[in-house]
Amino acid sequence: MALILIIETSTTICSISLSYKNLLLKNINCYNFYFQHINILHLFIIKILKSCNFELLSLDAIAFNNGPGSYTSLKIGLATAKGISYALNIPLISFNLxxxxxxxxxxxxxxxxxxxxxxxxxxxxxxxxxxxxxxxxxxxxxxxxxxxxxxxxxxxxxxxxxxxxxxxxxxxxxINTKYFINIVYSKYKNHLFFKDKLYLKYNYI
Structure with a gap:
């Protein structure tokens, strides 16, 4: 099984997708002129899993955007992805815009x-x-x-x-996580995981 949660926080848009292999199950986006990731990202994750009748324990991998983008926003996305990856012991996947x-x-x-x-x-x-x-x-x-x-x-x-x-x-x-489903799934199949979980050199601007 390849149930993957994809997180995108590089801009003011907060976008997450839940995919099975390379198929989109659900996509949630917040288009806002202001940065709201820290307030809504975790609520979005709960919402998207619940709407698809899954739990966090169901995830097989989690992916996040590695930039370029706003430094603080990227940190929020990475911290969230790393926390879930550590807690569930599932692969962490990064992608670049x-x-x-x-x-x-x-x-x-x-x-x-x-x-x-x-x-x-x-x-x-x-x-x-x-x-x-x-x-x-x-x-x-x-x-x-x-x-x-x-x-x-x-x-x-x-x-x-x-x-x-x-x-x-x-x-x-x-900017929407649905554009990156195929790329993330390709990395998952080929075991191209983000291995250095202790440090990330951001590709921010």
């Missing part, structure tokens, strides 16, 4: 926000660019070279990129 999304999409812009500012990460071709200038971003959109955006909240389109995005049709997605 950039390579995970690159396997699904060719060119995309990932918006990340910490407590004080916003960052962007552009995956274009086989290269990754950090904090690309909005003028150059506009040129890529105008030439239809980038059409996919991953957003940290429902408000960032209007607050940060409204003047750019109105020119061309864009596919908007919000």
């Amino acid at each position: 950039n390579p995970s999304l690159t396997k699904l999409y060719n060119n995309f812009l990932l918006l990340i926000r910490d407590k004080y500012s916003q960052y962007n990460i552009l995956s274009f071709g086989k290269k990754i660019f950090f904090n690309i200038n909005k003028y150059y971003l506009f040129q890529l959109i105008k030439k239809n070279l980038i059409k996919t955006f991953f957003l940290y909240t429902r408000y960032d389109v209007y607050l940060e990129l409204s003047n750019i995005l109105k020119f061309n049709p864009i596919n908007y997605y919000f």
